[in-house]
Amino acid sequence: MIPLILKRIGLGLFTLWLVSVLVFAGTQLLPGDVASAILGQSATPEALAALRHSLGLEQPALVRYGQWLWGFVQGDLGQSLASQQPVADLLWPRFWNTMFLAAYAAVIGVPLAVGLGILTAVRRGGVFDRAVNILALGTVSLPEYFLGLVLILVLAVQNPVFPSLADVYPGMGFAERLDATTLPMLTLLLVTVAQIMRMTRTAVLAVMDSAYVETAYLKGLLTGRVVLRHALPNAAAPVCNVVAFNIAYLITGVVLVEAMFNYNGLGRFMVDAVAKRDLPMVQACAMVFGAAYVILNMIADIAAIALNPRLRHPR
Amino acid sequence: MRRIPPTAWIGLAIIALNLAALLFGPLLAPYGEEDILGGPFDPATALNWFGLDQNGRDMLSRLLYGAQMSIGVSLAASLLSFSVGLPLGFLAALRGGWVDTVLSRLVDTIMCVPVLISALVVLQALGSSLPVLIVTIALLDSTRVFRLARILGQGINVMEYAEAARLRGEGAWWLIRKEILPNAAAPLIAEFGMRFCFTFLFVAGLSFLGLGIQPPYADWGGMVKDNQQGILYGLYAPLYPAAAIALLTIGVNLVVDWLLAGRTRPQGEGR
Numbered sequence: 186m187i188p189l190i191l192k193r194i195g196l197g198l199f200t201l202w203l204v205s206v207l208v209f210a211g212t213q214l215l216p217g218d219v220a221s222a223i224l225g226q227s228a229t230p231e232a233l234a235a236l237r238h239s240l241g242l243e244q245p246a247l248v249r250y251g252q253w254l255w256g257f258v259q260g261d262l263g264q265s266l267a268s269q270q271p272v273a274d275l276l277w278p279r280f281w282n283t284m285f286l287a288a289y290a291a292v293i294g295v296p297l298a299v300g301l302g303i304l305t306a307v308r309r310g311g312v313f314d315r316a317v318n319i320l321a322l323g324t325v326s327l328p329e330y331f332l333g334l335v336l337i338l339v340l341a342v343q344n345p346v347f348p349s350l351a352d353v354y355p356g357m358g359f360a361e362r363l364d365a366t367t368l369p370m371l372t373l374l375l376v377t378v379a380q381i382m383r384m385t386r387t388a389v390l391a392v393m394d395s396a397y398v399e400t401a402y403l404k405g406l407l408t409g410r411v412v413l414r415h416a417l418p419n420a421a422a423p424v425c426n427v428v429a430f431n432i433a434y435l436i437t438g439v440v441l442v443e444a445m446f447n448y449n450g451l452g453r454f455m456v457d458a459v460a461k462r463d464l465p466m467v468q469a470c471a472m473v474f475g476a477a478y479v480i481l482n483m484i485a486d487i488a489a490i491a492l493n494p495r496l497r498h499p500r
Numbered sequence: 501m502r503r504i505p506p507t508a509w510i511g512l513a514i515i516a517l518n519l520a521a522l523l524f525g526p527l528l529a530p531y532g533e534e535d536i537l538g539g540p541f542d543p544a545t546a547l548n549w550f551g552l553d554q555n556g557r558d559m560l561s562r563l564l565y566g567a568q569m570s571i572g573v574s575l576a577a578s579l580l581s582f583s584v585g586l587p588l589g590f591l592a593a594l595r596g597g598w599v600d601t602v603l604s605r606l607v608d609t610i611m612c613v614p615v616l617i618s619a620l621v622v623l624q625a626l627g628s629s630l631p632v633l634i635v636t637i638a639l640l641d642s643t644r645v646f647r648l649a650r651i652l653g654q655g656i657n658v659m660e661y662a663e664a665a666r667l668r669g670e671g672a673w674w675l676i677r678k679e680i681l682p683n684a685a686a687p688l689i690a691e692f693g694m695r696f697c698f699t700f701l702f703v704a705g706l707s708f709l710g711l712g713i714q715p716p717y718a719d720w721g722g723m724v725k726d727n728q729q730g731i732l733y734g735l736y737a738p739l740y741p742a743a744a745i746a747l748l749t750i751g752v753n754l755v756v757d758w759l760l761a762g763r764t765r766p767q768g769e770g771r
Contacts, residue, residue: 200612203609203612204612204613207609207610207613207618208613208621211618211621211622211625212621212624212625322753323750326746326749326750326753327746327749327750328701328704328705328742328745328746328749329705330705330708330724330742331739331742331743331745331746334724334728334731334738334739334742335739337731337732338731338734338736338739341732342731342732342733342734343734349731349732438616440616440709441705441708441709444708444709445708445728455617455620456620456709456710456711458624459620459623459624459711460710460711462624462627463624464624467620467621467624468621470617470620471613471617471618471620471621474613474614474617475612475613475614475617478612478613478614478617479612
């Protein structure tokens with residue numbers, strides 16, 4: 186098992202490197218000159234040349250990539266073009282805001298979704314199963330902003346329970362922060378719970394049909410024990426994957442939700458950077474999002490390896 | 501032909517309605533896209549069924565005009581993504597060897613970054629014009645089409661009839677056209693529906709962020725963004741375009757579910 190996990194970590198690091206190549210290539214090699222993007226259409230050729238020199242743009246792309254990556258590894262994310270501040274100072278507080286929102290949704294959503302998935306699988310074909318499935322189908326097809334708008338309308342305007350805009354500021358208390366981010370959290374929850382639930386249901390159902398589960402029932406074990414001890418460990422791998430996929434979604438799909446609730450997170454930050462065409466900020470955001478995505482997938486695979494009884498006890 | 505279930509009929513009706521809006525939207529619209537008829541967010545009347553938007557323009561007319569942008573752009577992107585992904589996927593499946601390895605690794609690399617992030621990086625470099633938007637989304641999306649086409653192609657390529665055709669000396673193009681495409685058609689049509697849903701939501705999402713279809717064109721994602729303030733006063737204005745987006749997604753999903761239902765049944769359902 187340990188070699189398998191080490192191999193997966195190595196693969197994850199390699200993927201991270203690939204992401205850095207893609208992000209750099211995407212921002213540097215595409216047509217569209219950074220210097221003219223900063224100075225605008227009316228810049229003189231001399232000013233453009235001077236700026237290119239100060240940005241180090243006349244060096245070969247490979248050298249610039251090396252410098253960029255080396256700075257990145259050391260935590261230097263470059264200077265913002267728009268505000269002339271270090272990108273790192275602007276980025277990390279917003280990153281933690283996004284993580285807070287994603288964690289809030291995940292802590293409530295994942296146990297809820299997996300629990301519902303198991304329950305519906307055990308009560309297959311029953312009223313509860315059908316009702317939950319219809320609800321899940323509905324929320325899966327609705328876009329985030331539709332759900333968000335309905336939530337604002339019902340829970341903030343018609344019945345003022347939660348604030349409609351998720352304003353957070355440094356030094357805010359934990360309870361206040363939870364209250365402010367409840368509506369965006371609920372929006373994310375509705376989208377992800379349905380997906381995780383449906384995948385969990387399918388995975389558990391596939392295992393429940395197997396011979397050893399039937400044996401366990403015939404031995405006279407109670408449903409709870411059959412599901413938790415016999416079925417669930419073997420359904421863990423697909424469930425882990427879909428959970429990771431959805432948490433990765435939480436981190437990127439959060440972009441729309443943050444824009445909707447005007448939440449000061451990394452997603453809205455990146456959208457602003459793209460609108461201002463602020464290259465170093467976009468690069469840094471893309472790297473952070475890409476890294477989060479790669480790392481989450483890696484954790485899911487490792488968890489699937491660790492939870493799989495057949496891989497845990499190799500012959 | 502098996503019986504069409506009522507859910508699929510609902511889906512087909514929704515798609516037909518949206519197609520009508522796509523083709524004839526501006527003809528059906530009672531007012532122009534930019535005509536200002538009254539104050540911001542004026543309520544619905546007999547003449548303006550859904551009321552007015554944040555600039556006092558007729559909501560229904562904007563929705564009908566917006567259908568062209570929202571559906572048209574996503575349809576163009578899905579078609580382009582299939583015309584890139586399908587041939588390459590089939591080619592990788594038929595040729596194998598280094599062609600397959602190079603294409604598959606390239607696709608894996610692109611897929612290890614979330615689509616939204618890749619798209620934002622490209623839009624940062626090139627700006628959000630319509631061609632850039634369509635080509636970017638299509639190319640990013642074609643990685644998914646490539647994967648499916650490759651797996652389908654590999655499955656069919658080892659069948660006896662494909663083997664027989666190869667022994668007869670038929671070329672790769674003939675094999676794709678006469679053996680692989682007809683046998684892969686059903687899952688590919690379902691996939692087209694799902695990819696369309698994805699690009700449609702994606703374009704609407706980008707427009708909602710202000711990075712997709714740019715004004716003065718009306719489009720549903722942008723209309724949600726523009727009218728969003730209305731919700732704070734308890735107005736339904738931003739819900740109409742959002743509901744239009746949701747409705748089409750649900751409609752396509754219902755039809756896709758029906759198309760896929762016949763194929764997944766043998767694997768456990770209804771035993």
